[in-house]
Amino acid sequence: MGPVIRDLENSITQLDLEKATAICRELAPSTAPEELFTAIGNALNIVGEKYEQGEYFLSELIMAGEVVNEVLKQIKSAQRVNIMGTVVLATVKGDIHDIGKNIVAMLLRSSGFEVIDLGCDVPSEKIAASVKENKASIVGLSALLTTTIAEFGKVVNSLENDGVRRNVRTLVGGAAVNEKSLEYGVDAWARTAVDGLKICKRIAGRLNES
Amino acid sequence: MNHRDRFFTALDLKEPDYVPVTDLGLDPPILKEIFNREVPRYAYPKAHPSVWESFLERRLAMVEACVRLGFDATPIMSDYDAIPKDYKPSFIDTERYVDQWGRVMQESSEGKTTYFVGGTVNTPRDLDDYAPPDAFNPEIFELVENVAKATRDRDVAMLGECHSGWHLGFQVRGGIDKIVIDFYRHPQFARDLLEKLSKASQAFAQAYVEAGVDVLVVTDDYADNHGPLINPKLFREYELSNLQKIVDIGRKHNLPVLKHSDGNLYPILDDIIETGITGLHPIEPGIMDLKAFKESYGKRLCILGNVDCRQVLPFGTEEEVRTDVRRCIDAAGKDGGFVLASSNSIHGNVKVDNVYVMVDEARKYGKYPLKSK
Numbered sequence: 346m347g348p349v350i351r352d353l354e355n356s357i358t359q360l361d362l363e364k365a366t367a368i369c370r371e372l373a374p375s376t377a378p379e380e381l382f383t384a385i386g387n388a389l390n391i392v393g394e395k396y397e398q399g400e401y402f403l404s405e406l407i408m409a410g411e412v413v414n415e416v417l418k419q420i421k422s423a424q425r426v427n428i429m430g431t432v433v434l435a436t437v438k439g440d441i442h443d444i445g446k447n448i449v450a451m452l453l454r455s456s457g458f459e460v461i462d463l464g465c466d467v468p469s470e471k472i473a474a475s476v477k478e479n480k481a482s483i484v485g486l487s488a489l490l491t492t493t494i495a496e497f498g499k500v501v502n503s504l505e506n507d508g509v510r511r512n513v514r515t516l517v518g519g520a521a522v523n524e525k526s527l528e529y530g531v532d533a534w535a536r537t538a539v540d541g542l543k544i545c546k547r548i549a550g551r552l553n554e555s
Numbered sequence: 556m557n558h559r560d561r562f563f564t565a566l567d568l569k570e571p572d573y574v575p576v577t578d579l580g581l582d583p584p585i586l587k588e589i590f591n592r593e594v595p596r597y598a599y600p601k602a603h604p605s606v607w608e609s610f611l612e613r614r615l616a617m618v619e620a621c622v623r624l625g626f627d628a629t630p631i632m633s634d635y636d637a638i639p640k641d642y643k644p645s646f647i648d649t650e651r652y653v654d655q656w657g658r659v660m661q662e663s664s665e666g667k668t669t670y671f672v673g674g675t676v677n678t679p680r681d682l683d684d685y686a687p688p689d690a691f692n693p694e695i696f697e698l699v700e701n702v703a704k705a706t707r708d709r710d711v712a713m714l715g716e717c718h719s720g721w722h723l724g725f726q727v728r729g730g731i732d733k734i735v736i737d738f739y740r741h742p743q744f745a746r747d748l749l750e751k752l753s754k755a756s757q758a759f760a761q762a763y764v765e766a767g768v769d770v771l772v773v774t775d776d777y778a779d780n781h782g783p784l785i786n787p788k789l790f791r792e793y794e795l796s797n798l799q800k801i802v803d804i805g806r807k808h809n810l811p812v813l814k815h816s817d818g819n820l821y822p823i824l825d826d827i828i829e830t831g832i833t834g835l836h837p838i839e840p841g842i843m844d845l846k847a848f849k850e851s852y853g854k855r856l857c858i859l860g861n862v863d864c865r866q867v868l869p870f871g872t873e874e875e876v877r878t879d880v881r882r883c884i885d886a887a888g889k890d891g892g893f894v895l896a897s898s899n900s901i902h903g904n905v906k907v908d909n910v911y912v913m914v915d916e917a918r919k920y921g922k923y924p925l926k927s928k
Contacts, residue, residue, distance in 0.1 A: 399822070466664050
């Protein structure tokens with residue numbers, strides 16, 4: 346990695362919007378997109394680590410996402426960019442909490458995913474229909490309330506009823522979620538938004554290889 | 556000792572006769588079950604002849620429910636419910652409406668509550684035009700005063716709930732993400748928005764004082780399970796002084812000021828305590844350790860909470876509720892300065908019978924001197 350690319354990485358990590366976009370404007374026309382995405386990915390990993398270590402807070406995660414969004418605009422205006430995959434996100438029916446889901450959406454978009462955010466209190470049928478319509482490869486479900494986590498199972502059933510269960514990986518997160526949530530037939534659970542991003546990247550990596 | 560004395564003795568960090576009990580809110584399905592009749596929901600009832608009267612009816616029902624449950628204090632008003640008599644909700648479509656604060660709200664599919672989905676202040680021009688509710692609008696003040704009057708002669712302490720700036724700020728702006736980006740990219744816009752909401756919140760605190768409430772409760776959430784939603788520097792720059800202003804209003808009139816916030820507050824806890832708050836609610840279970848908190852801060856401020864309303868109150872058996880109440884009293888009841896309450900509110904999924912059990916166990920296990928270790 347060259348020094349200018351490292352500057353891009355550092356400026357994202359330090360949430361320096363002006364510097365990051367200025368570097369990217371200069372680099373984007375003549376640099377391979379993989380190299381730019383590697384720098385962005387490294388920066389987001391560092392931001393995620395700082396968040397997990399308590400050095401950064403939700404505000405820094407949000408601002409890092411904003412910096413990356415602006416950087417992505419520069420890259421997209423200069424070259425064609427491959428999408429990592431399409432993710433349908435929703436807070437399940439009966440649950441109205443969306444802060445965590447919104448952060449996951451922002452991190453995924455910043456990392457090159459196409460995100461279809463269905464909002465809060467979303468019935469399982471609507472989630473399955475969106476997966477089918479958008480040919481999504483990942484479904485991310487959020488639940489803060491223990492009263493609503495049984496909805497995960499309903500979403501899995503709706504995906505099966507719509508014939509798309511095999512095409513999609515299901516990931517759940519939120520305050521009510523733990524490893525017991527896997528009993529509802531979902532594929533993975535995430536402790537934090539950053540954790541969710543890592544899992545989506547792993548899933549996308551495997552799908553793109555196959 | 557009567558209910559009021561019991562509550563104020565705990566706020567004074569002393570031992571009352573029993574651990575007092577209260578809560579910051581009871582959702583309409585709970586009120587419906589307690590009274591076995593319909594109580595107006597949060598969403599603006601489209602068919603109701605007067606939204607103002609429906610809000611008054613719900614607030615009076617909440618006071619009555621707290622008295623019936625045997626609580627020692629009751630919320631009488633929240634700034635969320637502040638509307639003049641001619642207020643008509645502004646519906647965007649069949650599901651969403653703009654409320655009096657400029658928040659876009661939606662009723663949950665089960666009708667148990669409403670939730671915030673967006674804001675209306677997107678530009679500096681929107682902010683110029685933006686007018687939050689005025690607590691001293693005579694019809695809004697009448698709403699507050701009517702509930703206060705109906706409660707004043709009851710043996711129950713009156714809580715007036717307001718915000719300080721941040722929480723309404725991010726909602727009116729359309730989300731935490733938007734206001735955080737403003738902090739970095741458009742700081743003056745963010746400052747001006749919070750200044751407007753801080754002033755509106757101060758007016759509510761002042762109106763509650765004039766209506767005769769006993770305690771101010773500031774309800775802005777500052778944290779999630781991980782930590783503060785904004786970093787401590789931003790918190791100090793944009794919000795701490797807003798909280799301080801509400802605390803100052805309380806102190807000027809010799810009223811206790813309680814602070815509510817979910818989540819892990821540790822990185823900003825000292826800032827919050829140094830404003831001079833009287834008590835903190837709910838020391839979220841599983842996130843902040845109640846016993847450790849009592850040991851560190853129990854001599855400086857009253858603790859309110861923290862019966863688990865995520866799992867135990869909605870799903871728990873009677874014995875599980877009693878066990879959780881005893882957990883709270885064991886951890887925080889020693890030497891007084893503790894008020895039992897749920898870990899957030901008596902929301903629509905809580906079993907009402909479990910609330911009665913919670914109060915019953917507080918009266919049995921919470922008798923001073925405590926038997927607990």
